[in-house]
Structure formats: structure tokens, C-alpha cells
Amino acid sequence: MVPGVPADEPLDLTIAVGDQARRLRWYAWRPDGGAYDGLPTTAEEAQLRRAERVWWMEPVEPPPIADAVALATWTIDVRGLAEEAS
Numbered sequence: 001m002v003p004g005v006p007a008d009e010p011l012d013l014t015i016a017v018g019d020q021a022r023r024l025r026w027y028a029w030r031p032d033g034g035a036y037d038g039l040p041t042t043a044e045e046a047q048l049r050r051a052e053r054v055w056w057m058e059p060v061e062p063p064p065i066a067d068a069v070a071l072a073t074w075t076i077d078v079r080g081l082a083e084e085a086s
Contacts, residue, residue, distance in 0.1 A: 010055075016062040023057035031055070 011026045030036065031053065040046035 012057075014060060014063060019062060021060050021062035023060055025055040025057055027053040027055075029053070 009026075009028050010031070011028075013024045013026065015022050015024055036049065040049055
């Protein structure tokens, strides 16, 4: 993070396993804006902060990736970024 430069968030990902997929929205900071009041004081508070920043969205159609298993065990497909930018 750089002071004065806003975070480019949220990061939207589509997680696909087999014929099912779900969108995940990840925030680097508080989703509603603002800063946390200091560091978490307990493991439970840290877990709550992490949970606040990850939103599981509605199920979606899996992206069409031919032979995805043959490509890699885990793949991040950034083709959607070009669509959103245009």
C-alpha cells in the first residue's frame, strides 16, 4: 500500500470446480471504507476481520476452459479483466 494511492479493490474472482462455480469478492481493507482501530488483539478478532473482507457471491456458470485439468491444478484466468476494462 502506498499513502495517497487508493486500493484497486475489490478483487473479483470466479472459483470453478468441475461444473460448479462461485464468485468471490475480496477486499484488502474494510469493505465499507475506513481503517481498523489498531491491530487485532486476539485470534478471534483477526478471524472476524478476515471474514469481513471476503464475500462469497451468487453461483455462476463456470467459465469455458478447455482441458482445464490438463493446464494446471489451479489456474487464474484473467481474460475477464480485459472485458471489464473496455
